[in-house]
Amino acid sequence: MSLPYAWKEAGKLTLPVMFGYLPLGAAYGILAVEVGMPWWAAVMMSLVIYAGAGQFLAVALLAAGAGLMELAVATLMLNSRHLFYGLSLLKRFQGAGWRKPYLIFALTDETYSLITTLPAERAGDQALAFRVSLLNQAWWVLGSIAGVLAGTTLAFDSRGIEFALTALFIVLTLEQARRLRRWLPFAIALFTGLGALLLLPDRHLLLGAIGAASLILLLHYRLGRNPEACA
Amino acid sequence: MSTHSLLLFIGVCALATFATRIIPFVALAKHADHPLILHLGRYLPPTVMMILVIYALRDFRPLLDGRLNAGATGWPMIAAALIVALLHLWRRNALLSIIGGTGAYMAMVQLGWMG
Numbered sequence: 639m640s641l642p643y644a645w646k647e648a649g650k651l652t653l654p655v656m657f658g659y660l661p662l663g664a665a666y667g668i669l670a671v672e673v674g675m676p677w678w679a680a681v682m683m684s685l686v687i688y689a690g691a692g693q694f695l696a697v698a699l700l701a702a703g704a705g706l707m708e709l710a711v712a713t714l715m716l717n718s719r720h721l722f723y724g725l726s727l728l729k730r731f732q733g734a735g736w737r738k739p740y741l742i743f744a745l746t747d748e749t750y751s752l753i754t755t756l757p758a759e760r761a762g763d764q765a766l767a768f769r770v771s772l773l774n775q776a777w778w779v780l781g782s783i784a785g786v787l788a789g790t791t792l793a794f795d796s797r798g799i800e801f802a803l804t805a806l807f808i809v810l811t812l813e814q815a816r817r818l819r820r821w822l823p824f825a826i827a828l829f830t831g832l833g834a835l836l837l838l839p840d841r842h843l844l845l846g847a848i849g850a851a852s853l854i855l856l857l858h859y860r861l862g863r864n865p866e867a868c869a
Numbered sequence: 870m871s872t873h874s875l876l877l878f879i880g881v882c883a884l885a886t887f888a889t890r891i892i893p894f895v896a897l898a899k900h901a902d903h904p905l906i907l908h909l910g911r912y913l914p915p916t917v918m919m920i921l922v923i924y925a926l927r928d929f930r931p932l933l934d935g936r937l938n939a940g941a942t943g944w945p946m947i948a949a950a951l952i953v954a955l956l957h958l959w960r961r962n963a964l965l966s967i968i969g970g971t972g973a974y975m976a977m978v979q980l981g982w983m984g
């Protein structure tokens with residue numbers, strides 16, 4: 639496959655993420671400048687941290703004058719769902735060579751979703767995963783730069799465009815369902831997702847639901863080991 | 870805030886974020902072929918995806934404090950989510966489903982339909 643074609647393929651895959659990351663990154667850039675952060679620092683955060691909710695949180699903590707310890711703990715808590723992402727990608731990233739550190743660094747919710755939903759014949763294609771990861775971060779950084787530059791005056795009414803990320807998750811869930819043809823993960827997700835929605839405050843919702851789901855999958859593995867293997 | 874302390878702030882946040890991403894790869898590097906890890910690799914992605922959908926739609930609360938709540942973004946979000954799902958089941962074209970649903974949502978929110 640020629641190189642331009644390979645990037646075009648990755649570009650097409652990341653298009654929905656672009657619709658989400660550009661406005662979201664811009665919102666982040668606007669917020670960062672508004673609380674008094676220099677433009678270069680705001681852009682640098684998108685380059686070296688690269689975490690949507692994490693960067694919003696960091697800006698809020700910076701504005702509130704929080705300490706470094708508080709920042710470290712809050713960031714670890716907020717992003718600890720990534721622990722579970724890594725668990726399910728150990729095999730897939732094996733032998734990725736020089737691309738591996740970046741693949742791990744750039745593991746956002748959206749990149750994880752795209753990479754794990756690639757068709758079976760492309761699942762082991764780490765070069766494709768790398769291009770998808772890099773493009774996703776490019777959209778995020780570009781959005782941040784636009785936000786920093788534009789301040790509060792955006793030319794076009796983009797209200798509601800962030801729904802693109804919700805739409806992406808819906809499409810990827812349907813694709814996963816088509817591939818797996820098993821109801822179990824979706825039942826677990828409904829149970830833990832709705833449970834977390836009822837029981838947990840907003841900021842702990844994702845971690846609570848994903849953590850509980852991982853525990854249930856662990857139990858499912860233990861129970862399924864003896865009778866007719868767990869598939 | 871001095872440039873130095875700002876850089877320190879960014880550095881701590883970057884390290885803490887990267888730590889959450891790399892820990893499983895370092896801690897379990899030797900166990901990638903363990904059946905439990907393979908089990909999680911198979912079932913965790915669809916579970917997480919569905920949880921992300923629920924999370925993304927969390928602002929929809931038809932009942933709030935025991936009363937019917939016709940919130941501003943609630944119904945357009947559900948309607949747009951249905952459009953995405955139906956478009957996708959019908960044509961199975963990811964881009965079409967996403968653009969169709971997002972366009973419908975933007976129109977509903979910006980024009981104040983179903984508000």
